[in-house]
Amino acid sequence: MTHSLVNSLVTFLAAAETNDPERFTPKVPESDHFWVPNEASTMAGTVDSLFNYIMWVSVISVILIFAAMAYFCIKYRAKDRESNQAALSQVDHSNALEITWSVAPFFFLISIFVWGFKDFVTLYTAPKNSIEIYATGQKWKWTFKYPNGFVDSELHVPKDKNVRILIKSVDVIHSLYLPEFRAKMDAVPGRYTDLWFNATKAGVFPIYCTEYCGKQHSDMLSQVTVHEGNGYEEWLVAKEKEIELLPPAELGQRMYKQFGCAACHTLDGSKNTGPTFKGVFGRVETLSTGQQVKVDENYIRNSIMEPQKDIVQGFPPQMPSFKGQLSDKKIDGIIAFLKTVQ
Amino acid sequence: MAAPSATVDDNFLTHEKGILSWLCTLDHKRIGLMYLICVLSAFLLGGSAAMLIRAELWTPGPTLIDHQTYNQAFTLHGAVMVFLVIIPGIPAALGNVVLPLMLGAKDVAFPRLNLASWYLWVIGALCLITSLITNCADTGWTFYTPYSTTTTTSVIPALFGAFILGFSSIFTGLNFLTTLHKLRPAGMTWFRMPLFLWAIYATGIMQILATPVLGITLLMLIVERAVGIGIFDPALGGDPVLFQHFFWFYSHPAVYIMIVPAFGVVSEIFPVFSRKRIFGYKFIALSSVAIAVLGFLVWGHHMFTSGQSIVAGTVFSGITFLIAIPTAIKAFNWIATMYKGAVHLDTPMLYALAFLWVFSIGGVTGMFLSVMSTDVHLHDTYFVVAHFHYVMMGGAITALMGGIHYWWPKMTGRMYPEKLGRIGAVIVLFGLNLTFLPQFVMGSRGMPRRYYNYLEEFQPMHQLSSLGAFTMGLGFLLVAYYLLRSLKTGPKAPDNPWGGNTLEWQTTSPPAYYNFHTPPVITEGPYEYADWTYDAKVGGYVRISKQAKS
Numbered sequence: 001m002t003h004s005l006v007n008s009l010v011t012f013l014a015a016a017e018t019n020d021p022e023r024f025t026p027k028v029p030e031s032d033h034f035w036v037p038n039e040a041s042t043m044a045g046t047v048d049s050l051f052n053y054i055m056w057v058s059v060i061s062v063i064l065i066f067a068a069m070a071y072f073c074i075k076y077r078a079k080d081r082e083s084n085q086a087a088l089s090q091v092d093h094s095n096a097l098e099i100t101w102s103v104a105p106f107f108f109l110i111s112i113f114v115w116g117f118k119d120f121v122t123l124y125t126a127p128k129n130s131i132e133i134y135a136t137g138q139k140w141k142w143t144f145k146y147p148n149g150f151v152d153s154e155l156h157v158p159k160d161k162n163v164r165i166l167i168k169s170v171d172v173i174h175s176l177y178l179p180e181f182r183a184k185m186d187a188v189p190g191r192y193t194d195l196w197f198n199a200t201k202a203g204v205f206p207i208y209c210t211e212y213c214g215k216q217h218s219d220m221l222s223q224v225t226v227h228e229g230n231g232y233e234e235w236l237v238a239k240e241k242e243i244e245l246l247p248p249a250e251l252g253q254r255m256y257k258q259f260g261c262a263a264c265h266t267l268d269g270s271k272n273t274g275p276t277f278k279g280v281f282g283r284v285e286t287l288s289t290g291q292q293v294k295v296d297e298n299y300i301r302n303s304i305m306e307p308q309k310d311i312v313q314g315f316p317p318q319m320p321s322f323k324g325q326l327s328d329k330k331i332d333g334i335i336a337f338l339k340t341v342q
Numbered sequence: 343m344a345a346p347s348a349t350v351d352d353n354f355l356t357h358e359k360g361i362l363s364w365l366c367t368l369d370h371k372r373i374g375l376m377y378l379i380c381v382l383s384a385f386l387l388g389g390s391a392a393m394l395i396r397a398e399l400w401t402p403g404p405t406l407i408d409h410q411t412y413n414q415a416f417t418l419h420g421a422v423m424v425f426l427v428i429i430p431g432i433p434a435a436l437g438n439v440v441l442p443l444m445l446g447a448k449d450v451a452f453p454r455l456n457l458a459s460w461y462l463w464v465i466g467a468l469c470l471i472t473s474l475i476t477n478c479a480d481t482g483w484t485f486y487t488p489y490s491t492t493t494t495t496s497v498i499p500a501l502f503g504a505f506i507l508g509f510s511s512i513f514t515g516l517n518f519l520t521t522l523h524k525l526r527p528a529g530m531t532w533f534r535m536p537l538f539l540w541a542i543y544a545t546g547i548m549q550i551l552a553t554p555v556l557g558i559t560l561l562m563l564i565v566e567r568a569v570g571i572g573i574f575d576p577a578l579g580g581d582p583v584l585f586q587h588f589f590w591f592y593s594h595p596a597v598y599i600m601i602v603p604a605f606g607v608v609s610e611i612f613p614v615f616s617r618k619r620i621f622g623y624k625f626i627a628l629s630s631v632a633i634a635v636l637g638f639l640v641w642g643h644h645m646f647t648s649g650q651s652i653v654a655g656t657v658f659s660g661i662t663f664l665i666a667i668p669t670a671i672k673a674f675n676w677i678a679t680m681y682k683g684a685v686h687l688d689t690p691m692l693y694a695l696a697f698l699w700v701f702s703i704g705g706v707t708g709m710f711l712s713v714m715s716t717d718v719h720l721h722d723t724y725f726v727v728a729h730f731h732y733v734m735m736g737g738a739i740t741a742l743m744g745g746i747h748y749w750w751p752k753m754t755g756r757m758y759p760e761k762l763g764r765i766g767a768v769i770v771l772f773g774l775n776l777t778f779l780p781q782f783v784m785g786s787r788g789m790p791r792r793y794y795n796y797l798e799e800f801q802p803m804h805q806l807s808s809l810g811a812f813t814m815g816l817g818f819l820l821v822a823y824y825l826l827r828s829l830k831t832g833p834k835a836p837d838n839p840w841g842g843n844t845l846e847w848q849t850t851s852p853p854a855y856y857n858f859h860t861p862p863v864i865t866e867g868p869y870e871y872a873d874w875t876y877d878a879k880v881g882g883y884v885r886i887s888k889q890a891k892s
Binding site for chain 2 (some may be wrong): 023026027028029031034035036037046047049050054055057058061062065066068069072073074077078081082084085086087088089090091092093094097098101102105106109110111112115116117118119120121123124151171172175177178179180183184185186188189190191193208209210211212213214215216217218219316318324
C-alpha cells in the first residue's frame with residue numbers, strides 16, 4: 001500500500017512535460033527586473049515607479065513590524081508558568097502613540113492614492129490621434145481587426161505610436177492583458193471597452209486572457225509584435241496580399257485558425273465543445289429537434305451566420321454568430337476547406 | 343429534559359447522551375461543537391481540492407486531471423472555503439461556544455433559531471455537495487455572468503446552496519447581536535466587553551446588512567438561468583457588470599465578515615499570553631466597527647478593469663485606503679500589548695504571532711491592489727491570489743487555529759499536546775509562506791490566475807508553491823491527528839489553563855450544562871490578571887482569594 005503510494009508519487013514528481021504540441025505558447029522575453037516583466041510601453045515605467053515606491057513602503061513597514069514582534073517576544077519572554085512572572089508594566093493606552101500611528105501611515109496612503117489616481121487617468125484616456133484596432137474575445141481566442149479591415153489572431157502594432165484597442169466580447173466576459181505594457185481591460189459582451197498604449201520596445205510579447213471564461217481559459221493566448229519603422233504598415237499590406245492570392249481551401253484553413261473555430265471543432269474526429277469537422281461535409285446530422293439534415297454548402301453557411309438555429313444533437317448551443325465578420329469570399333473558402341477535411 | 347444534576351462530573355458533554363441529544367440540542371456549546379465538526383470536515387474537503395490544484399500545476403501542461411476537472415476543482419475549493427469554512431468558522435463555531443460564556447449567560451438570546459441556523463448550514467452544504475456530485479459547477483466561486491448562466495454544469499444547486507448558507511449566516515448574526523444587547527451581565531458596560539465580542543458585534547452588523555444582497559443576487563441568477571429572464575445576460579437585455587456590483591456589494595463586506603472575528607480571537611490571545619492589559623482597548627474595539635461601516639463602501643475596488651467609470655473607481659480606491667488605518671491601528675496595538683509583558687509562547691500565541699506576520703504581508707500587498715494604476719497590471723493575476731490567501735488563509739484560518747487551541751481545553755475538557763501543537767504551528771506557517779510568497783512574484787511577472795496550462799517560464803515558482811502547499815497539508819494533518827487523539831488521551835484540562843480573566847475561564851472545563859451556577863457580576867475590565875496566579879498542582883490558574891491578597 002505505502003509502496004504503491006510512494007511509487008505513484010515518484011512517477012508524479014518525475015512527470016514528463018506532456019505539453020500539447022497544438023497549443024500556442026508565446027515566449028516571455030527575459031526581463032530586466034525581478035518583480036515585473038519588461039517595460040515595453042510609455043506607461044510601464046510610470047506604473048513601475050509607483051510599484052517600487054509601494055514595495056519600499058511595504059518592505060520597510062513589514063520589517064519594522066516583524067522586528068518589533070521578534071524583539072518583544074525575546075526580550076519579554078516569560079520563563080515558565082510556575083514562576084508567575086508578572087508584566088513589567090500595565091501601561092494600556094497612550095493617545096499620543098495612537099494618533100502617531102494613525103496619522104503617519106495616512107500621509108503615505110494619501111501620496112500613494114493620489115499618484116495611482118493620476119496614472120490611472122492617463123492609462124485610460126487614449127490620445128486623440130491613436131491608431132484604432134478592434135479586439136474581439138470569444139471562447140477561446142482573440143481576434144484583432146486592423147483599420148483596413150484585415151483580421152488576424154495576433155496583434156501587430158508600430159513602435160512609438162499611440163494605439164487604442166477597442167474591446168468587445170461575443171460570448172462571456174474575457175479580459176485582454178498585455179503585461180509588458182501594464183495594460184488590461186475586460187471584454188464585456190454587449191458593450192465596447194478600451195485601453196491604449198504606446199509601445200517603446202520592438203519585439204514579441206505575450207497576450208493573455210485574465211478573466212476566467214471556461215474550459216480552455218488558459219489557452220486563450222496570443223502575442224503582440226511591435227514593429228520598428230514602417231514594419232507595421234508593410235506587414236499589413238503583405239498580409240492582405242497574401243490572403244487575396246490564396247486558393248479558397250487554403251483561405252478557409254487560415255480562417256479556421258484565425259476565427260477560433262479550432263477551439264471547439266477538431267479536425268481529427270475527436271469530440272470537443274462542437275462537432276468535429278472530420279468528414280463533416282456530406283455527413284447526415286441529427287439536430288436537437290430530432291430532424292435529420294445533410295451537411296451541404298447552405299447548412300455550413302447558415303451555421304456560421306445563425307449558429308443557434310440548427311444545433312446538432314448532444315452539443316451545447318454555444319457558438320457565436322460570425323455575421324458581418326466574414327466576407328462571402330472567406331465563407332466560400334471555409335466551405336472549400338471543409339470539403340477537404342475527410 | 344432532566345434537571346442539571348449536582349455531581350461534579352456533570353458537564354454539557356455528558357449531560358445527555360445519544361446522537362439525538364446532539365441533533366435536537368438547544369445548548370449553544372453543543373451547537374458550536376457541531377458547527378466546528380462540520381466546518382473542519384468542509385476544511386478537509388476544500389483543502390483536498392487545493393492539494394489537487396497544486397498537484398496539477400506541478401507541470402505547465404496536463405499533469406493529473408483535465409481542463410474541466412481543474413476548473414471544477416478550483417470552483418469547489420473557493421466555494422467550500424468561503425461559504426462553508428471561513429464565514430461560519432470563527433463566528434458560528436467558536437462564537438457559539440464562547441459568546442454566551444463570555445457574557446456569563448445561560449445561552450444565546452434565541453436558542454431555537456441557533457439550532458435552525460445550524461440545520462440551514464447543513465442543508466446549504468448538502469446543496470453544494472449535490473452540485474459537486476452531479477456535475478460540479480465550473481464558474482469559480484464568484485459566479486460571474488454570463489458564463490454562469492451559459493455553462494452546462496450544475497450551477498443552480500451551488501447557487502441555491504450559497505443562498506441557504508446566507509440565511510444561516512444572517513440568523514447567526516441576528517442572534518448574536520440580540521444576545522450582546524440583551525444578555526450582558528450586571529456590570530458589563532460596552533467598554534468592559536471582551537474584544538472578541540466587539541468583533542462578533544461588528545461582524546453581526548455586516549452579516550445582517552450585506553448577506554440579503556447576496557441572497558437576492560443569487561436568486562436573480564437562478565431565475566435568469568432557469569427561466570431565461572434577462573437581468574445580467576446581455577443576450578437577454580441584461581447587464582453583466584450589474585452582477586459584479588451586486589456580488590461585490592456582499593462579497594467585499596464578506597471579506598470583513600471573515601477577518602473581523604479573526605481580529606477578535608487574536609485580541610483575546612495577545613493580552614492573556616502577555617499577562618498584560620490589552621493596549622488601546624477602545625481603539626481596537628471601535629476600529630472593528632469602523633471597518634464594518636467602511637467595508638460597505640469599497641466593493642468597486644474589485645472592478646477597476648471591468649469598464650466601470652474612472653470617477654467610481656477613484657471613490658472606491660480612496661475609501662479602500664481609509665480602511666487601512668483602522669486595520670493598522672489594531673496591528674500596532676497588539677504589538678504594543680507585548681511591550682513589557684511576560685510573554686508565553688504557547689501554541690495559541692504562536693498562531694496569534696503567525697497571524698500578525700501573515701496579516702501584515704497580506705495587508706501591505708493590499709496597497710498594490712487598491713492603487714488603481716498598479717492594480718491594472720496585477721488584477722486577476724497570481725498576485726491577487728497570493729494577497730487574498732495571505733489574508734483569508736493566513737489571517738482567518740490561522741486565527742481559527744489559534745482560537746481552537748486557545749479554547750480547546752474549555753470546549754473539550756482536555757489539553758492538547760503542547761509540543762506537537764508548537765511543531766504543527768511552525769510547519770503550517772512555513773508551508774503557508776512557501777506556498778504564497780512565490781505566487782506574489784509570478785503574479786507581478788504576469789501569470790494570470792485560474793490557469794490550467796501555463797507558460798514554462800513560471801514552472802519553478804509553481805513548483806515551490808506546490809511544495810509549500812503539500813507542507814501545509816501535512817502540517818494540518820498533524821494538527822488533526824493530535825487534536826483527535828487528545829480527545830481520548832489528553833490530560834484533563836484545568837478551568838483556567840492560560841490565566842484568562844474573561845468569564846469563560848471562570849467556570850469549569852468543560853462548562854456545566856447551564857454554564858454558571860450563579861450569574862457572575864462584573865466589577866473590572868476583561869484583561870486584569872493581577873488576581874490570577876498559576877498553581878502547579880492544578881496545572882492552571884486560580885484566583886487569589888481576597889483575604890490572601892490583603
